[in-house]
Amino acid sequence: MSLRIEVLSGLGGKAPAAILVEAKGKRLLLDAGGALHPGQSNEWAAGLDVDAVLITHDHIDHIGGVTALPGELPLYCTSPVAAALPPGRDWRPLPERGECRIAGIPVTTGQAGHSLGGVWLHLGVAGGVFYSGDACLESLLLPFDEPPPARVALLDASYGIYDVPQAQCREAIARRLSEPRVLPVPASGRALEMALWLDTLAPRLGITWDLDSVCRKGLEALLELPRSLRRVGGDAAIRQLLDAPRPTSPSLWLVADRDDDPHDWPAHRLLHTGYLTPRRQRQRVAGEVDWQRWNVHLRLSHLRALVRQLGARQVVPLFTTDVREVNELLMTPSGLMMATEGSDAAG
Template identity: 35%
Template sequence: MASVTVISGVGEKLPAAFLVENHGYRLLFDLGEGPQPGVRPDIQAIGRVDAICLTHSHGDHIGSLQAREALGNPPVYASRQTWQQIPEQWVDERDRYVLPLKGHLSVGPLPLLCGRSGHAPGAIWFHLPDNGGLTYMGDWSRESLLLPFDPPPAANLLITDASYGDRTEPLVDQIEQIALAVKGGAVLPVPVNGRGPEMALQLLSRGIRVLLCPEIRKEIAALLAEPSGICSRLQLQLLEVLHHQPEQPDYTQGQVIIATDAIADSGLAAKLSQRRGFRFIFSSHTAEGTRAREMLDAGQARWIPWNVHPPLGDQLELIRATRARKVIAAFVAEHDVRQLAARSPAPLIWEREITF
């Protein structure tokens, strides 16, 4: 028998940390912090682990990596793109192991399969075939036009990203709302290594000129350098986005500006949030204590969602396609997934210790 221990990530919007034990080997999927500032998993509850596998580089999945010493300084596995996004000082080069974006691999004695999750550049899911199968999705989305999604195989136990609860609105409708809202100019804050490049593509395809912050420009260049991580038919369009950016941009009111970070706590978004006259439209989760939450509460900004996690319909389709017998709904409160619980062909479970 194998087991999963939920260290963090179930019952609320909490940082990811899921411990798998199989054949005496202890493998930790993700080790995050946030999204509420300072919220971390209980590191002491984990104990020593043999390896850490990362799904992607967002803070709520990697933000506690610097506490790795308390876990015995295990080796860390991630895709090449993810490693490019993680500060070098967080993990020594000798402890960094590169995973493919999709394919079969081994971590210690454990055979694994991984695939692209469609959530962020370099983001992947993991599948352990033993004992009927376990799939850990990390964060995922099937709605991105730029980032591919590889369907995972069948698994008895599915740990899925339920960040949006019972939300049903598709991304295409949200894009149309944002396209209307930015007329006359707006700042669109986005996460580092997130939806920025796709947002630029989608708005430009609707005839809306955008100005990008330096971080988003770097992200587009990185995507073009790793073409296996994006849909091939969009490579030329992505190159054109960069080509049409001015060398010395002047960020002024009346322009549509895509800038990091998503909550205006850092980057160009933070700087512009301190200037008068800029309209802000947030689209990410905005936790208490962030500049975004402060602006929204004061009526100084709007919030229009942009899906980077699965809506209800995609969630149900994944559960059916994987023929899961048990589902762990991660990163959500139980009362926010009543429709999912009622319509899922497999029961949602909320225990902290699960055998499979």
């Protein structure tokens, strides 16, 4: 069977995700990402001709380009992700964990461990094509499901050759919470687990903290999902957090990221834990904001384990500048990694 894969956007650095897969005479678009900051190109959608689009999760660099697609184009996503679509946009259900057929192509989905309702995709063509979307094996709340074997693996390599365990990230962040802080985070992603971690940590550090209404709604939405879509053991802690009275003037805020600037929080200092836009990179260099990573993507040792598990013979590292280094480190006796071009890694 002939198989053609074209990464329209997402090769080399943190950029909108858009991958075209052509098989069985059909063309599927995997993700429809939008620009993360002003000036970033979003030209991948120009003149696009596909049979359907599949969205892995609701972060802007994977769903923000939907507005550039024809409204009649069949779009598939999970129910939680559909809430982030443009108002009135038609969509068709994608299982959060299961199998279906889209344009005649077998599609398997599983939990990706990165965000609320986020999934990986496996296409049952040409020995299997696996697309991780954004994925993480270290979430405290969100599971990562084992995918079926795949000859081709399109992998979230946002962190490049970085391989620091999440426990060390948490310790480093905790050391920075001695002064008033604001942590802007994706409400459907790391906000969920950071909230539970802070609720346990804050009493030990003797600090008060709160979360905004958007992050709170994210936790409420997580509890509304089937229990099998959450890691075991977190429900009671989430309910306790949501039911507890909140302080009136907390020293620490966990807030949905609205492109916050230092002047928005004159009594607190911003601590970013993920991707930094060019403007935020300049702010960090100038000493106006701080940064310490909280893992939400696959780190190197997890990429290596996933490649072995898939039995992949061709791997495309996405969203990273460390393409050559990642390819060399992911080499396995069973196959040859696919050479690609590179650019910036994500936070």
